Amino acid sequence: MASRPKILVVDDELGVRESLRAILGQDCDVLTAASGPEALSIVAAEPIALVTLDLRMPGMSGIDVLEAIRRIDADIEALIITGYGSFDTAVQGLRHRAFDYLAKPFDSAQVRATVQAALARRAATQKLRTVPDSILATLSHEFRTPLNVIMGYSSMLADEADRELSDEQRLALDRIQSNSTTLLQYVETLFYLIELERGLIALSAQPTEILEVVDRLRQDLAARAAAKRLDFTVAVDPDCLVSTDPEMLGRLVFALAENAIRHTETGGVEIAASARGGAVTLRVRDSGAGLDPTLARALEAVANAMHGETPATLGFGLRLIGRLVRELHGSLAVQSGPLGTTIDVALPALARQEALRAYGG
Numbered sequence: 001m002a003s004r005p006k007i008l009v010v011d012d013e014l015g016v017r018e019s020l021r022a023i024l025g026q027d028c029d030v031l032t033a034a035s036g037p038e039a040l041s042i043v044a045a046e047p048i049a050l051v052t053l054d055l056r057m058p059g060m061s062g063i064d065v066l067e068a069i070r071r072i073d074a075d076i077e078a079l080i081i082t083g084y085g086s087f088d089t090a091v092q093g094l095r096h097r098a099f100d101y102l103a104k105p106f107d108s109a110q111v112r113a114t115v116q117a118a119l120a121r122r123a124a125t126q127k128l129r130t131v132p133d134s135i136l137a138t139l140s141h142e143f144r145t146p147l148n149v150i151m152g153y154s155s156m157l158a159d160e161a162d163r164e165l166s167d168e169q170r171l172a173l174d175r176i177q178s179n180s181t182t183l184l185q186y187v188e189t190l191f192y193l194i195e196l197e198r199g200l201i202a203l204s205a206q207p208t209e210i211l212e213v214v215d216r217l218r219q220d221l222a223a224r225a226a227a228k229r230l231d232f233t234v235a236v237d238p239d240c241l242v243s244t245d246p247e248m249l250g251r252l253v254f255a256l257a258e259n260a261i262r263h264t265e266t267g268g269v270e271i272a273a274s275a276r277g278g279a280v281t282l283r284v285r286d287s288g289a290g291l292d293p294t295l296a297r298a299l300e301a302v303a304n305a306m307h308g309e310t311p312a313t314l315g316f317g318l319r320l321i322g323r324l325v326r327e328l329h330g331s332l333a334v335q336s337g338p339l340g341t342t343i344d345v346a347l348p349a350l351a352r353q354e355a356l357r358a359y360g361g
Contacts, residue, residue: 004027004028004029005027005028005029005049005050005119006028006029006030006031006046006047006048006049007024007028007029007030007031007048007049007050007051007052007115008030008031008032008033008039008042008043008046008048008050008051008052009021009024009030009031009032009033009051009052010032010033010034010035010036010039010051010052010053010054010057010062010065011032011034011052011053011054011057011081012034012035012054012057012058013054014034016054016081016104017032017034018032019106020052020102020106020111023106023108023111023112024111024112024115027112027115027116028049028115031046031048035057035059035060036057036059036060036061036062036064036065036068037059037060039051039053039065039069040065040068040069040072043069043072043073043076044072048073048076049076049077049119049122050076050077050078050079050099050115050118050119050122051066051069051076051077051078051079052078052079052080052081052102053065053066053078053079053080053081053098054080054081055080055081066078066098075122075126076122077099077118077119077121077122078098078099079098079099079100079101079102079114079115079118080098080100080101080102081101081102081104082101082102082103082104098152099114099117099118099121099152100114100117100118100152100155101152101156102114124187124188124191150176150180151177151180154173154176154177154180155177157173158170158173158177186316189255189316189317189320190316192251192320193316193319193320193323196320196323196324196327197323201248201327203244203245203248203327203328204245204247205243205244205245206243206244206245206246207241207242207243207350208241208242208243208244208245208246208249209238209240209241210236210237210240210241210242210249210273210280210282211236211237211238211240211273212246213246213249213250213253214234214236214253214271214273216250217250217253217254217257218234220254221254221257221258221261221269221271224258224261225261225268225269228261228264228265230261230264230266230267230268230269231267231268231269232261232268232269232270233268233269233270233271234270234271234272235270235271235272235273236271236272236273237273237274237275239275240273240274240275240280240282240349241275241280241349241350242280242347242348242349242350243348243350244328244347245327245328248324248327248328249328251320251324252282252321252324252325252328252345253271253282253284255317255320255321255324256271256282256284256321256343256345257269257271257284258317259317259318259321260284260285260286260288260341260343261286262317263286263288263289264286264287264288264340265288265289266287267286267287267288267340268286268287269284269285269286269287270283270284270285270286271283271284272284272285275349278348278349279346279347279348279349280346280347280348280349281344281345281346281347282344282345282346282347283342283343283344283345284342284343285340285341285342285343286340286341286342287339287340288340288341289338290336290337290338290339290340290341291334291336291341293336295318296334296336298318299318299321299322299332299334299343300322300332300333300334301322302318302319302322302323302325302326303321303322303323303325303326303330303331303332303345304325304326304331304332305326321343325345328347329347329348330345330346330347330348331345331346332344332345332346333346
C-alpha cells in the first residue's frame, strides 16, 4: 500500500490547525506547527509533501518561513491561509510560488480538492525529475511558476470581483482559466506519455465493457462538443466486452474523441463500438477537414509497432493514442478524406463465459 502524503499545517491559531487536521486527516497524515521555527524543524526531519501556511503569524515572518522551506525542499507545495477579504495576503503567497490559497471559513470539499491538486502537481514534478531529457527538466521550471500565477490570479479576480466585472472582463477571465486548464492537460499528457514510453505503467487487465467506459466520459465530451455546436453521438453495442485496463482504455477513448472534437468545426463526432468475429472494434468518426496522410501513416506506425516509418511529426495527442493502442495490444486503422476522419481500434473480444471463468464471477 502506498504511504499517505504528509501535510504540515502551520498556524498560530489552534482552531485553524485542528480544523485542517479534521478535514485532511482522512486522506493524509497531518502534522501541525504553531510557529515558523517549529515548522522548519519538522520539515527538516519529515518528508513533507505540502504545507498550509499563515503568512501573518507573530514572530518569524510567514514569507521567511516559506523561503526557508523552499531551501530545504524546493518541491514542497504551499497553500496560503487567508481570512475573509484578505486579498493582499493571497497575492503575497502567489508571488512566492504558493500553489493556491485557502480562505477562512474553510469549505471542506474545496480544501480537499485544492490539496489533491497541489499533491498531484508535486507528484508530476518529481516524476519529471527522473526523465533524463534536459529539455523536459527545463520545461518543468519554465512552465510551472508562470502557469501557477496565471491560474491563481485569475481565480482570485473572479472570486473577489464577481459582481463588478463587465461582460468583457468576465469573458477574458473565463478564457484565461480555460486556456490554463488546457495547458495543464497538455503537461499531464506529456508526463503520462513519458511513463508509457519508459514502461513505468503496468497493464492491469480485467473484464471491461466499452459502454461503461464511454458512459463515464460522455458528459465531459458532450459538453466539449456542445461548446462548438457539434453533434455528439454514441452508438456502442452493450455486448462489447474486452479484457483490458479500464483506466488506460478510458484515456484512449477520451484522447480519440477529444482530438476529433478539437479538429472539427462543423457537423459532429460519433463514438461507436461493435463486436464481430472475435474482436471488438472501437470507432471514432468526425466530419472535420481530414487528417494529413503523413500523420495518418505515422499514427498507424506508432500504434501497430511498424518499422520504416517516422512518427516525429505527431503531436502529443496522436502520439498518446498510438502508444495506448500498442499498450492495449490492439491495432489501429485510419481512413481520412475531405469529409472527415474515421479511426478504428480493434481489441480482442472477451466472451462473458470466458470472463466468468477467468475472473471467478
